Amino acid sequence: MGSSEHIYRELMEIEEEYRRLQRRAEYLIAELSRGTSDSAKEVAVTQERPLKQRRVNQRYPLEVYVHQISDLMRERESMSARDIQMELELRYRHQISNIYQLMAKVEQANPAIKKVGRGIYTYDPSAEVPIFM
Numbered sequence: 001m002g003s004s005e006h007i008y009r010e011l012m013e014i015e016e017e018y019r020r021l022q023r024r025a026e027y028l029i030a031e032l033s034r035g036t037s038d039s040a041k042e043v044a045v046t047q048e049r050p051l052k053q054r055r056v057n058q059r060y061p062l063e064v065y066v067h068q069i070s071d072l073m074r075e076r077e078s079m080s081a082r083d084i085q086m087e088l089e090l091r092y093r094h095q096i097s098n099i100y101q102l103m104a105k106v107e108q109a110n111p112a113i114k115k116v117g118r119g120i121y122t123y124d125p126s127a128e129v130p131i132f133m
Helices: 004-043 063-077 081-094 099-109
Strands: 076-078 113-117 120-122
Touching: 004 063, 063 076, 063 081, 063 099, 063 113, 063 120, 076 081, 081 099, 081 120, 099 113
Parallel strands: none
Antiparallel strands: 076 120, 113 120
8 A cells, every 4th residue: 555655646746746837838828928919910910811810729829839830840741630739739738629720820820831631731941931039
């Protein structure tokens, strides 16, 4: 019985550490979205054709998804939308209501990511726009 108590104690410590990291991540994301809200408005104004606004149930600002998906695509070069969604859910532990709507927004934000087939996206490093911070 002593070894199982040790395991439970260690699991509780891990869970507590996870919660602390989660709070820290949410704080940092709030800071990121506060700092980039002005530049995001400028990008939205300069769109060539207005698109219908579709709501995506997303927990974090779009910039976070653009960054994460761009990193994923850089590593893998080609991925299916389902694989991207599973990877995001593993990293963030939440549901994304419509991965295709999210990917449409990501494609607008990063021209290096393109849809090449039904639910298949590729990454073209020559098309990536450098991000200045």
